[in-house]
Amino acid sequence: MTEAEGGSTTTIKARRSFGEQMREFPWWAVIIITFLIGAFIYMISDPSYRNALSFIAFPPTKTEIAFGIDVRNGLMMTLYTTVIAYLIALILGLVLGIMRVSRNPILYHLSTLYVELMRGVPMLVLIIWIGFVVVPFLRNATGNQSITGLQGALIGLGFGYAAYLAEVYRSGIESIPKGQMEAARSLGMGYGQAMQHVILPQAIRRVVPPLSNDLVAMLKDSALVSVVAVPEILQMARLYVSRTFRAFEGYNSAAFLYLVLTLLFIIIVRMIERRWRSSV
Amino acid sequence: MSEPIIRITDLYKYFGEVQALRGISLEVESGQVVVVIGPSGSGKSTLLRCINHLEKPTGGHVYVEGVDLEAKETNINKMRAEIGMVFQQFNLFPHLTALENITLAQRVVRKRPKEEREQVARQLLERVGIPEKADAYPGQLSGGQQQRVAIARALAMNPKIMLFDEPTSALDPEMIKEVLEVMIDLAKSGMTMVCVTHEMGFARAAAHRLIFMDQGQIVEDTTPEDLYDNPQQERTRLFLSKILH
Numbered sequence A: 001m002t003e004a005e006g007g008s009t010t011t012i013k014a015r016r017s018f019g020e021q022m023r024e025f026p027w028w029a030v031i032i033i034t035f036l037i038g039a040f041i042y043m044i045s046d047p048s049y050r051n052a053l054s055f056i057a058f059p060p061t062k063t064e065i066a067f068g069i070d071v072r073n074g075l076m077m078t079l080y081t082t083v084i085a086y087l088i089a090l091i092l093g094l095v096l097g098i099m100r101v102s103r104n105p106i107l108y109h110l111s112t113l114y115v116e117l118m119r120g121v122p123m124l125v126l127i128i129w130i131g132f133v134v135v136p137f138l139r140n141a142t143g144n145q146s147i148t149g150l151q152g153a154l155i156g157l158g159f160g161y162a163a164y165l166a167e168v169y170r171s172g173i174e175s176i177p178k179g180q181m182e183a184a185r186s187l188g189m190g191y192g193q194a195m196q197h198v199i200l201p202q203a204i205r206r207v208v209p210p211l212s213n214d215l216v217a218m219l220k221d222s223a224l225v226s227v228v229a230v231p232e233i234l235q236m237a238r239l240y241v242s243r244t245f246r247a248f249e250g251y252n253s254a255a256f257l258y259l260v261l262t263l264l265f266i267i268i269v270r271m272i273e274r275r276w277r278s279s280v
Numbered sequence B: 001m002s003e004p005i006i007r008i009t010d011l012y013k014y015f016g017e018v019q020a021l022r023g024i025s026l027e028v029e030s031g032q033v034v035v036v037i038g039p040s041g042s043g044k045s046t047l048l049r050c051i052n053h054l055e056k057p058t059g060g061h062v063y064v065e066g067v068d069l070e071a072k073e074t075n076i077n078k079m080r081a082e083i084g085m086v087f088q089q090f091n092l093f094p095h096l097t098a099l100e101n102i103t104l105a106q107r108v109v110r111k112r113p114k115e116e117r118e119q120v121a122r123q124l125l126e127r128v129g130i131p132e133k134a135d136a137y138p139g140q141l142s143g144g145q146q147q148r149v150a151i152a153r154a155l156a157m158n159p160k161i162m163l164f165d166e167p168t169s170a171l172d173p174e175m176i177k178e179v180l181e182v183m184i185d186l187a188k189s190g191m192t193m194v195c196v197t198h199e200m201g202f203a204r205a206a207a208h209r210l211i212f213m214d215q216g217q218i219v220e221d222t223t224p225e226d227l228y229d230n231p232q233q234e235r236t237r238l239f240l241s242k243i244l245h
Ligand SMILES: Nc1ncnc2c1ncn2[C@@H]1O[C@H](COP(=O)(O)OP(=O)(O)OP(=O)(O)O)[C@@H](O)[C@H]1O
Pocket: B015, B018, B019, B020, B038, B039, B040, B041, B042, B043, B044, B045, B046, B047
């Protein structure tokens, strides 16, 4: 930096009050990270916390908690549930969102029915209902015992979130000025072509921030699948507590792991958003 | 006489209570340049948008090259590909570069191979005077440059008709000229054009015909020279005295 530039930036900086500078500095992140590092150091130096953490993240025996489930590491299970359910929601939500703006009455009413129904039921109830009603019913009806609780949980979470994501997509599509569709149609493109090449690329760019916020929300809501015994972080913590009666260590460890994951996700999501913003 | 390229018969368009068009009949010959003027709300945009069926008429018919746009068996996408439209707000695709704006419909509608469509696009950018802007995004272009890209985008389909809806009224005065020059050039090349514009310089330089609309009807259908020198109707006179000063 040259002298002149340095000079001008310092004068600009000098005009900002100390309070303003403090306001802009991410103190909250410093506090959380300091706390997490402190907590981590404390935890690994304490044998009972060490036990709880390692039980959740690296369970000693793999077979006893298997519900026809391959992944048995609580941390990995949470990540796996989050990512798969999110992908389901991302794709199904897009389809539903497109149907929601369709002029075809059947598509419109079907998608609206779906969205209102799904949003009308608490996610927890939906997951329990699929886990304890739909999955057993399908097992009986098809005679296929390999339908797992995990699959049910992924469907519940993914299909439930799809309704919310559909509304995000819909509002994104509707935020694109009408002139875009008209310009595309005036060039001879069909509705679907205009949607695919003109409207959706713009709409999806606009909804990246809300969609990625929903990824973080999904990470937290993945704890709900513990009610159908999917061995993710919370379920592993519950198992640990039921076994050792150490609720303090067990649930503190779970909260700690969720916090770390959430922060990690937020950082990744912010990076993705920045990439998108600079590309538009 | 051969079939006019555009034939409009007894066209009506209502938006609920609003009667935007009230019995328009109009024939445009191939190669003719028609300028449409009229006060705000007189139905100029609606008329233009009925010609490529962006608005569905309430009554009456629009025939393009003898094909009834209202007929069920008409493939409207195919018809629209032959009718270019330039909008007041440009409506460029902001997520695509100038070149991609011009090649998109060539790819998905005309199914032209990559080399051909890029060659067409570059030639058109040359023609509208901004060959160096091929890789710029609309957001990086001035209004006048955006509108010229929009004209190039429409021309890339090799349309038989070009519709312009107040193409210069969103532009700063210094950019109007560059767009009008492109339009005059296009008119001279024999393109059939229907232009809603109050740029009387363009009308004088290029228009064969001038139509004055008011309250959803064609009030006067004449030549630019005659309209100024000798308007037939009192409301035309009033309107002209407003836009000419
Ligand atoms: N989509 C619409 N819904 C309701 N009314 C409309 C719609 N489009 C146009 N109108 C009405 O139809 C009438 C004619 O509108 P139009 O846009 O064709 O006028 P115009 O001559 O192009 O005016 P301007 O010079 O302001 O562009 C106006 O009264 C307008 O309010």
